[in-house]
Amino acid sequence: MELLQPLLDALMPILFIVIFISLLAYVLSIWKGTAVSYPYRRIDLLFSAAERSMLGILDKAAGDKARVFGKVRLADVISVKKGLDRSAWNKAFNRINRKHLDFVVCDPDSLSILCAVELNDRSHKKSKRIKRDNLVAAACEAAGIPLLMIDAKKGYSIDEIKGLIEPYFTATQAPNLVK
Numbered sequence: 441m442e443l444l445q446p447l448l449d450a451l452m453p454i455l456f457i458v459i460f461i462s463l464l465a466y467v468l469s470i471w472k473g474t475a476v477s478y479p480y481r482r483i484d485l486l487f488s489a490a491e492r493s494m495l496g497i498l499d500k501a502a503g504d505k506a507r508v509f510g511k512v513r514l515a516d517v518i519s520v521k522k523g524l525d526r527s528a529w530n531k532a533f534n535r536i537n538r539k540h541l542d543f544v545v546c547d548p549d550s551l552s553i554l555c556a557v558e559l560n561d562r563s564h565k566k567s568k569r570i571k572r573d574n575l576v577a578a579a580c581e582a583a584g585i586p587l588l589m590i591d592a593k594k595g596y597s598i599d600e601i602k603g604l605i606e607p608y609f610t611a612t613q614a615p616n617l618v619k
Contacts, residue, residue, distance in 0.1 A: 501602035
């Protein structure tokens with residue numbers, strides 16, 4: 441043992457360093473693991489400037505006759521018809537599941553859907569976006585949800601927008617059309 445003592449004395453600081461680094465690495469992995477488990481960050485604004493402007497105009501145009509909701513998931517407004525086999529149902533649902541409507545105008549009391557509004561900026565001229573817009577329009581038409589496509593611009597007239605949405609305020613059953 442006496443022969444090994446000098447060797448043990450020389451290795452002891454190294455052993456403590458290895459143990460310390462291992463413990464430090466373990467603690468850091470636990471701390472870092474929690475942060476990595478939820479890799480999210482806050483988005484400061486819910487709407488783009490154009491969408492925020494349109495929301496304000498829609499709210500003023502609707503007054504107390506309707507409530508306006510923004511960024512509504514299409515699958516929360518329409519559903520896939522019953523009677524399809526599982527594969528066809530899943531395919532149809534997946535086509536609408538990750539798509540959103542810019543705005544949905546609802547009855548203020550029942551919150552039944554009166555119409556939907558899509559604000560079309562220049563990105564809607566791209567072929568991928570056109571395909572998406574066509575799907576959303578066809579899906580809304582099939583479900584009987586009027587869809588108003590409004591071109592984005594710098595300013596809107598409250599009366600103009602009111603004229604577009606007001607016909608749906610008194611509709612007992614929304615007409616089956618896309619404008």
